[in-house]
Each structure stands twice: as C-alpha cells, then as structure tokens.
Amino acid sequence: MTIADLARANIRALSPYQSARRLGGAGHTWLNANEAPDAPALHLSKSDYNRYPEPQPAAVINAYAAYAGLTPENVLVSRGGDEAIELLLKTFCEPGDAVLHCPPTYGMYAVSAATLGLPQKTVPLTAAWQLDLPAIEKALPGVKILYICNPNNPTGTLLHRADLLALLEMTAGRAIVAVDEAYIEYSPAESLVDVLPHYPHLAIIRTLSKAFALAGLRCGFTLANPELIALLQKTIAPYPLPGPVADLAAQALQAEGLRLMRARVATTLAEREHFATALRALPAVKHVEPSGANFLLIRCHDGPRTFAALSAAGIITRSQQNALGLADHIRITIGSAAEMAETLTVLKQC
Numbered sequence: 001m002t003i004a005d006l007a008r009a010n011i012r013a014l015s016p017y018q019s020a021r022r023l024g025g026a027g028h029t030w031l032n033a034n035e036a037p038d039a040p041a042l043h044l045s046k047s048d049y050n051r052y053p054e055p056q057p058a059a060v061i062n063a064y065a066a067y068a069g070l071t072p073e074n075v076l077v078s079r080g081g082d083e084a085i086e087l088l089l090k091t092f093c094e095p096g097d098a099v100l101h102c103p104p105t106y107g108m109y110a111v112s113a114a115t116l117g118l119p120q121k122t123v124p125l126t127a128a129w130q131l132d133l134p135a136i137e138k139a140l141p142g143v144k145i146l147y148i149c150n151p152n153n154p155t156g157t158l159l160h161r162a163d164l165l166a167l168l169e170m171t172a173g174r175a176i177v178a179v180d181e182a183y184i185e186y187s188p189a190e191s192l193v194d195v196l197p198h199y200p201h202l203a204i205i206r207t208l209s210k211a212f213a214l215a216g217l218r219c220g221f222t223l224a225n226p227e228l229i230a231l232l233q234k235t236i237a238p239y240p241l242p243g244p245v246a247d248l249a250a251q252a253l254q255a256e257g258l259r260l261m262r263a264r265v266a267t268t269l270a271e272r273e274h275f276a277t278a279l280r281a282l283p284a285v286k287h288v289e290p291s292g293a294n295f296l297l298i299r300c301h302d303g304p305r306t307f308a309a310l311s312a313a314g315i316i317t318r319s320q321q322n323a324l325g326l327a328d329h330i331r332i333t334i335g336s337a338a339e340m341a342e343t344l345t346v347l348k349q350c
C-alpha cells in the first residue's frame, strides 16, 4: 500500500487548479492573474496576535455591508472568494448531489466539486457566451448548486440580466444559485445585489482580490439572505480571517479606500478600451471579445505562437488553449499603461 493508495479515489484522480502562480513562468510583466497593477498603502494598526481573531470581524462585515448596500446579516467574510465557493458545496450538497457550471468559466467550480467528490453537470455557454437556459432546465434534476460567473472569467462577457432572473425563477425551491461577482466593480450596474430580497436561494460571491487590489490578503465575501448566511456560518472554519487581514481589509473598505478603488477601476477601464482598439488593428489578432472586467480575451491566428512570443519577451499572460471552445485564445489582464504599451509592442511584431 502506498500513501497514494490510501487517498480518496476522487483525490487520486483530481487535477488541481492551475493557478497563475502555480503555473509560474519567467517574466517581469504579470498579466495572467487579473491582479491590479498597483497596491494600496495599508498599515497594521494592532499587535494583539496572542489572541484569536474575531470569527466574523465586525469592522469588515459592517464596512462591506455598507459598501454593498446591505445589512451585516447579509454578509459572510471568508478566505477569498475561493473559500466561499467551497463552503456552499459543504453546506448544501449531500453525497451524490450534482453541481452545474457553464464553461468556459472559472476553473475552481469544477475543482472544488471534484475535491468533495460531487458529480458535475456542464452546460456550455452559447456561441455568444450567454446562458443556455433550455439546456440548464433540462439538466436541473439532481442539481443542488449552480455556479454562474458574471462578468464571466475568462470571456469577460456580461450575462443578460433577464436570463439571470429567469434562471433564479427556474431554480426557486430547487437549487442554490451562486453568482460569482469577482469582477463586478468593473460593471457595477450588472450586480444582482438589488434582487437578493426576492431570492432566498441566491448567493453572491465577491472578493477584494481584483478591483480592490488586495489578492495577497485572501479576503472574500458571500452576500445572501440571513437564513442562507446562517447555514454557511455553521460550516466555515472557526477563525477564517487572520487578524492582520481583517485589520487591513477594514481599512480598504473605508471611504478613502473606496474612492481609490473607484479611481483604479476608471483608470483600468480607460486603459482597457485604449488597448482593445489598438489590438483590433493588429494582424496577429483575429478578434477581441468585448469585456466587462479588467481583462481581455483575444483570439489569435496562432494562439500558442503569440503566447510564446509574449512569454519570450517576459510578458506572462494566460493561455486558454485547453478551455472549452477557446483554442487560439489568450486572456490578458489590463495592467498599467506602461505594461500595456510593452505588450502592444510585442504583439505588433507577431
């Protein structure tokens, strides 16, 4: 018997999530993880680390609730949005309950479901990267949780609000709908937070990793009605947020932090449009997908070749070669103006 033989069969079979950091690469310009190009200046204000932290730090919960236009009872804070994705599965899925997601989309829905040994159903997005509602309805029996990403990673697509509302009606009383709004600050009008009171089975996932420029903190949120939040409270680890993280997250959510975040978003959106226009004029680029987030999905004439040319120049992007329907596609994070200019220079030579 080897140690591997003792592992659960689903874990032996599991391909772990290929995070940008795990994939690595040798470069100086990092445009592969949708991180912000600048870091907010935050400073620790406490040193009482002999004590356990608050399980759900009030300063963070209250500030995020105010930012989201909700009450503290609607908010759970977790170790990144990724922990929220898994908590929903642990809370709602019996062994054998299926998880549904719509590729091409964020890879952690599949990895978390596989880690827990849950069956998965996939309903690909349509050719316009929208929800295929009839196919979802057909697949719904046996499904306990659906993960929907809006704006979608890696396509950048904004899903039609009418479709999201139709999905919520279709699933009421049957399944949990988790809408992942990791990139919502780049398209704030698209949030479903305003319809939360109508849908007790809706859970919205948020993060400080993208527009708030705090991926290193590992701080994310679930927004839902109090009954759903109370269930998640039962399954979350006793002290999910380290004290220093809570301290810094609370600062980032004060008025000045929100002002800086909105200014960063405005800069990124202007840079994204400038970059998209320039890309559309390049011979190596076949198509630039419209984006509601801080990245662009581009289709190249030869994706692997273009990806390699960027890598050779020290610019690390995210190949989508193995994602469903995305051969020859590359996802490029919108970084600083200098980083995008450097990227264009290389792409012009492709």
Ligand SMILES: *Cc1c(COP(=O)(O)O)cnc(C)c1O
Residues within 6 Å of the ligand: 034, 079, 080, 081, 082, 083, 106, 149, 153, 180, 182, 206, 207, 208, 209, 210, 215, 218, 219, 220
């Ligand atoms: C980045 C990302 C997350 C979560 O990130 P955390 O750093 O774990 O908060 C969740 N969903 C999507 C679609 C993402 O791109």
